[in-house]
Amino acid sequence: MTDDKDVLRDVWFGRIPTCFTLYQDEITEREAEPYYLLLPRISYLTLVTDKVKKHFQKVMRQEEVSEIWFEYEGTPLKWHYPIGLLFDLHASNTALPWSITVHFKNFPEKDLLHCHSKDVIEAHFMACIKEADALKHKSQVINEMQKKDHKQLWMGLQNDKFEQFWAINRKLMEYPPEDSGFRYIPFRIYQATTERPFIQKLFRPVDSGGQLHTLGDLLKDMCPSAITPEDGEKKTQVMIHGIEPMLETPLQWLSEHMSYPDNFLHISIIPRPTD
């Protein structure tokens, strides 16, 4: 039986083989070769694609280059969502490598947040961690930490340092011994088919009788239509980090072991492939 800590490593080191291709209408001085990269599931597009940017800028004129953005099959990819979430939500049942198109013009203002520097990514990442702790601990744990601890979380993510990150993050995964878990579970449920980007509400890890809530309990409460109707076939998959956890899994355990570094459980509901 694998140790629970192995799950933490498996989540951290998950990778998605990706092929980046320059958008055909971009103006180049020579032909642009595609660029291949293994993307960390737990990171963010604009944090890990400096090499992609450099590669394509080499064949373009400076005046043709403004803010980079990424798109998959016509859908602009939200850099502020973790890469693993984007893949699970948009491309999980397609052939690898994941084919992403790179743009340097016509930034889609109505769809994407701007990302002018790494500071923007850090601010977003830290804001997510703070919000998660507001839910888990009324912000007590994050507020008691020093600035250097916050910095260590960010540096751990940026430099892909598992031990450095978890040295601090483990404190965000603790709870008082008299409790059965966090105050509320930080989660977001995504479905590509809805206008609403995600569902996020208050949900306790334990019910009024002291029983641990499961993933199935959460889904029944938040999006019952996504859960299999008893008579029908399973029309959807519930995916976290590229796998379908059993619906009986306790939510508290999932929150401690399968959250992203931002401390949120990002759950995708996707159509089941009909092959």
Place this chain on the structure above:
Amino acid sequence: MSFSMAEEEDFFLEEKKFKQYCEDFIKHSQKIGDGWEWRTSKDFADGYLSKTHFQITNRNVPPDLKEKNNDNIEQTLFMHVEESLDDSQVDGVCATAEVIRYEYHILYSSSYQVPVLYFRACFLDGRALTLDEIWRNVHACYQARLLEGPWDTITQQEHPLLGQPFFVLHPCRTSEFMSAVLTSSRKENRQTNYIASWLSIVGPVVGLNLSLSYAKLASEQNTDADVI
């Protein structure tokens, strides 16, 4: 009990109370015709307050005014126009003027249990304003207030119900400054509308003004209140 008090004496707003205050707020808005409405998301019972207004900025400043306002960082004049102004009327305005469409949404944050102000602005051709451009249209005195206010800087975030980029004035310390406001009202046995009080503080910072009549909104509800 309207508020749950944590050890730190912060006032947290429960979602049901938020919706109730919004309902009262809308009723008053309809009475005075200042354009606030309640919008709901397509798939859920969740909703938010919304207001759109148009602002005309005229970058031609008369010469004598320029001299009088040497200390003034801003050299633009503002006219606020009601939403009822249709496009043909707008086009009739001075050709050098630019019309900006502002959208303000008030959503409830269940994570922090406070209201949050989302806003965005664009020109009539759809081009979005950058944060700098929005800033330049906020009166200088409010810019100073933003810098010293009990809030973090404004950031761009995804609107949780629409999925589009908005600017957010999300003070982590809303509950702190609201507790000061609400404590003094309680001392005077005066009921307040949380949304009206909160908006009167954060709104002007982003160019959103609230009619003084909203203060009456709270006291209208006091006629039945028991005074102990």
